[in-house]
Amino acid sequence: MEKKSFETMPCAxxxxxxxVGEWWSILILRDVMNGLSRFDEFQKSLxxxxxxxxxxxxxxxxxxxxxxxxxxxxxxxxxxxxxxRGHDFMxxxxxxxxxxxxxxxxxxxxTLIVSKKGKKRLxxxxxxxxxxxxITCASAQFGAGPAxxxxxxxxxxxxxxxxxxxxxxxKAEPHPSF
Numbered sequence: 001m002e003k004k005s006f007e008t009m010p011c012a013x014x015x016x017x018x019x020v021g022e023w024w025s026i027l028i029l030r031d032v033m034n035g036l037s038r039f040d041e042f043q044k045s046l047x048x049x050x051x052x053x054x055x056x057x058x059x060x061x062x063x064x065x066x067x068x069x070x071x072x073x074x075x076x077x078x079x080x081x082x083x084x085r086g087h088d089f090m091x092x093x094x095x096x097x098x099x100x101x102x103x104x105x106x107x108x109x110x111t112l113i114v115s116k117k118g119k120k121r122l123x124x125x126x127x128x129x130x131x132x133x134x135i136t137c138a139s140a141q142f143g144a145g146p147a148x149x150x151x152x153x154x155x156x157x158x159x160x161x162x163x164x165x166x167x168x169x170x171k172a173e174p175h176p177s178f
Contacts, residue, residue: 065086
């Protein structure tokens with residue numbers, strides 16, 4: 001069965017999943033953020049077969065999340081390091097960690113997120129950049145953005161959901177037709 005590509009979908013979530021939605025890719029990024037960088041380290045940490053690991057590392061490099069850097073010429077060996085885009089994935093991992101910790105860790109924490117300076121436990125939450133308010137189902141919802149297709153705008157309008165026609169300015173306003 002051929003995998004469906006999300007590359008051309010207008011949804012930012014779908015496009016992001018195209019690059020990091022496979023679980024091995026997310027675990028590789030976690031390991032890189034934990035200081036691993038070499039093929040054998042990933043293989044040992046994850047128990048992943050070499051051909052799958054090779055494909056996933058290649059995909060993460062192609063997606064701009066990792067960069068391949070040569071550390072040995074004879075024999076030729078590369079290590080994998082985070083790019084700026086890869087660093088930007090840390091909050092996503094932190095949110096996924098918080099979800100898993102809350103709902104799927106019945107025996108408690110085997111891993112924690114800790115501050116690099118004080119080595120104190122951090123409890124991740126997702127907040128709005130401007131207000132600092134937590135983003136939850138009670139406080140936020142998805143809305144159609146300025147790049148939405150007419151079909152998506154109609155879908156949101158039919159359901160009385162927000163339609164944001166501009167991302168400029170401090171406050172996003174619903175479409176005037178409401």
